[in-house]
Amino acid sequence: MTHKIAILGASGYTGAELVRLIAEHPNMEIAALSAERKAGQTMAEVFPHLRHLELPVLCKINEIDFSQIDLCFCALPHKTSQEVISALPNDLKIVDLSADFRLRDPEAYEKWYGNPHSALEQQEEAVYGLTEFYRDQIKSARLVAGTGCNAATGQYALRPLVEAGVIDLDNIILDLKCAVSGAGRSLKENLLHAELSEGYHAYALGSTHRHLGEFDQEFSAIAGRPVKVQFTPHLVPANRGILATVYVHGDAKVIHDTLSAAYDDEPFIQMLPMGEAPSTRHVRGSNFCHIGVVADRTEGRAIVIAALDNLTKGSSGQALQNANLMLGEEETTALNMAPLFP
Amino acid sequence: MTHKIAILGASGYTGAELVRLIAEHPNMEIAALSAERKAGQTMAEVFPHLRHLELPVLCKINEIDFSQIDLCFCALPHKTSQEVISALPNDLKIVDLSADFRLRDPEAYEKWYGNPHSALEQQEEAVYGLTEFYRDQIKSARLVAGTGCNAATGQYALRPLVEAGVIDLDNIILDLKCAVSGAGRSLKENLLHAELSEGYHAYALGSTHRHLGEFDQEFSAIAGRPVKVQFTPHLVPANRGILATVYVHGDAKVIHDTLSAAYDDEPFIQMLPMGEAPSTRHVRGSNFCHIGVVADRTEGRAIVIAALDNLTKGSSGQALQNANLMLGEEETTALNMAPLFP
Amino acid sequence: MTHKIAILGASGYTGAELVRLIAEHPNMEIAALSAERKAGQTMAEVFPHLRHLELPVLCKINEIDFSQIDLCFCALPHKTSQEVISALPNDLKIVDLSADFRLRDPEAYEKWYGNPHSALEQQEEAVYGLTEFYRDQIKSARLVAGTGCNAATGQYALRPLVEAGVIDLDNIILDLKCAVSGAGRSLKENLLHAELSEGYHAYALGSTHRHLGEFDQEFSAIAGRPVKVQFTPHLVPANRGILATVYVHGDAKVIHDTLSAAYDDEPFIQMLPMGEAPSTRHVRGSNFCHIGVVADRTEGRAIVIAALDNLTKGSSGQALQNANLMLGEEETTALNMAPLFP
């Protein structure tokens, strides 16, 4: 059986990544692609790398007949996403890639995103889309909220450790190195090649990045007490990849064992042997997340390093993984491709 | 039916690329991987991006039982390749990715590669592996010689034009821009990141690049007279991609029509609309070749531009395409993945 | 004696490059910096790499008292530049970096730039700023028109050859590879890091690039007959550099001799030994232009390759070189710094 798929916001990088992945799916068919400002253009015009595919012409959202759609991916900006989704049919399966339904507490949403939430009903039913930890709920969910790409990376490194109580919850530092596609296809001076290449810097300083809302929500829920990590992202001159270097207080061997046990059966989370470190180049273009653990020379301190591709495992790959579950497909379908290296 | 595959020289980039592609093939199984100097290591050690795959440990060639192998890819250096292949079983299907069997004339081989050919028997039976133009012979071939990546790019731009007689054969200039993975995983100073990034230059100046041997052989054969093109490759700071800007004397419209007709049914060759130019970023990691044609302001002059990924369509993708034909598989199997962008 | 300098359009890359260079000049003082939209900001805010310098705050052009200025650099967009310059004092020395005064024929200007010229008086007195060939006129000029960066590169490779009559004027092909800073600090999708890095492509196809106006004007004037070259620029993933690969019909030895003789006394033009090719990485950040000559295997054909930094020798370095001449300074002052490698 072929599922009919719509992608809203198909002219951005996560939209294009969804098309790339779904094109290999034996049981999905892309039935509609929306892009308000580029409606009427073909995907080949907007993304020439997809010119070999037969795809619907880009349209406006209100031109889509959603009664013919089995599942809809929303790759729209936050705030726009909640407005659009609240107007979609109540029984339409949706995977949202925006930030709009990640935070369960409307006040937390408003604090981190600056505007009151306008789709509280949908917010309530949304399931947090970190597949490995919400798998059962996702299977029966109507609306799944894709996680932030940084939030996913940090959680893969930390969730089993918070849950097992093997690290000090008051001394967690996440130093992230992020590639530029995470900022989207937006026209900002600091995203120009001439500005970004050949240099790197920290941003969202002092733990002010919005993805902290997700860390706070998830780690506190697991721990049963407030957990507030430190988190500094850095922008590096590469197109894809997030590398999270996580500094914790705890025993490295116990940490490695805990993570290994937690991810033993996971198809996409790969634990490296003790002492080895992952590289973003080795997960590029794939749905895999590589995790390494190392003991520091200072007794009782350890470093956990996680690497994934922000557009795939951190966003569109995760979205497809969740859609597979929601549609009763094999979870890994169309997601097993090897990373592209070099 | 599952074909058992061996890859000789699996520790280089074309070897790794073969593994990446074959991993998605429903009817191929990698049964042996050789790498003389890295024998005993796992592929995960040599190429961590492949760590999710179950693969044989790297071995030496003489440890492989070729009676169990249906098809063997040779991704060895030239000269080594002919020595190895001449010692392999006479009935083993082989796709060679080296330069050793591309030139039919042993004197031409010696002229361009500097050593006399030591496997003349195999050279004689080898079929030139430019799939779109040797498809029928490849189907029944035992030994197929993969083309040079630059040679493939230039031929895609020019072969139908030479054949149709629509360009001046004495005024053909190929200006190629090549990414660095074409130089392989070799330890040379000029391939270091600090040397190569942030700059670009021409090399193999004055039409001295070895791939000219292939241009001379093929274009002269088609034209029925000697054809000697000018060819200058340039190394640019990117990992994958070849862009051939080809300057010809001829009518642009006729040229576009001729190429369009020639490639109309080809699954991997995509003609762009008249006046548009391809980009290497839009074929990256894929088996597609994009071709554009433009009229120059000078009457009777045209520019043909072809772009492909040197490791995929220019090398390992072509090799798998040929192997599919040799094994009776669908030609495009495991080769339809979309390019990786951004 | 210290010359008071104004830079109009200081918030762009050529403006910042002028500040970088002039900061080392013993006899120049930056007295005014304009940037209409960023007026009121400091240069440290707009270009943090210049934060160590004491510089005037950015202002609007009409806030500058030009009676206190000895020489004014205009780094404004074309069309804006002519409007601004026609309103400046008649006796103010000006080096214009825009395209507005490069073409002597108003019709040619309108053809290539799309608008009628609105400062014909100034256009008439403007001297073309290719220092090595207009040195004497520049010394006594009031208004010097900086050349296009691509136009400069191509002319360094070709002017002495056109003048000496040692190449066929009807068979000149310039294949240029340009870094991205030449496009300026403008917000365009194709200049984003995620779009540009890891790929390259041709643009302004079919000899339609505006710098052809300069080639046509200059080569035809030298030759005493119309000369129309073919010219295809390519955008490559690097920040600085232009590499011109020029295909000509002529004797390589004669060509090398002709260029060597022409540039023998030039402080910034470096001829490489016969057969060697330059690289953009070896002129990066400097005012040098490296030129190489190679014979093709086809008798009577040669390749001339020129490399320079588009922001320095191709633009702001050239501008300062001309300003030095106009102000009676040593031509090379503040321009001798070595390239930055790696």
Add this chain to the structure above:
Amino acid sequence: MTHKIAILGASGYTGAELVRLIAEHPNMEIAALSAERKAGQTMAEVFPHLRHLELPVLCKINEIDFSQIDLCFCALPHKTSQEVISALPNDLKIVDLSADFRLRDPEAYEKWYGNPHSALEQQEEAVYGLTEFYRDQIKSARLVAGTGCNAATGQYALRPLVEAGVIDLDNIILDLKCAVSGAGRSLKENLLHAELSEGYHAYALGSTHRHLGEFDQEFSAIAGRPVKVQFTPHLVPANRGILATVYVHGDAKVIHDTLSAAYDDEPFIQMLPMGEAPSTRHVRGSNFCHIGVVADRTEGRAIVIAALDNLTKGSSGQALQNANLMLGEEETTALNMAPLFP
């Protein structure tokens, strides 16, 4: 008066960087350049970007008449450096860029570098070359030991804080992001462009990097008690730059004030306004170090970020700064050039 300068190990990146800088020095003359394996070659052959300079041909060390040399820079590998320096004249002024004389304790040297020190006499007289903190001793030193580039960056962020006692000495984490030129011009697989570009990773995990020897020595000496920081370097795809993100326990305002006071008169250390972060692109090719301070959302935690160019301020620029002091020159001579951006 012109000082005659020798550079030993001129075929590496720090050697070339010294030449680039000294070429602008009015009172220094490069009298000898050594490179054992490339003796007999010109610098133009080894580093074409320096071809405009008149320089001595590369020679072997034993061909240099050191009685004619006023100051000698040693840019040799560690271990080699101590062997060479112990054989040089006892009264020759030397700036060593290797690791050989950085650690005052021979046991510490052996621990971090794996071999017993063979020039203990010279080790004893060597002055640690972090100019801003050893200025007076450097002025009268005969032998100055250039610091590690990572060690310099971390110390600029931390020394005044350790000295002032405003941070918790047992909770210091340095997360460094390093460009590739710091690894030198060595032929290693992981330094190839195809390996390094488009990805990034941590190395020297668990605080095992050799530059920790310097941190331990210096911080412990200042604090008067053992201080052991955590330090994880990461390799990012850029050629120049080190960014140190330093996580400390302390009051951000006090920290910013302490650093600002310490560096107020320093010509090359630039404090950013509170809350701003530096970028490596804004110090590239220069001798400046930019430092920013930010408060974390967690009370009592702060982040200090320092950026410098590893080849300039982190190595050859520092070396020239020290040489200026040793020779009685103005400390900043030939070191004021602005960074190269973009």
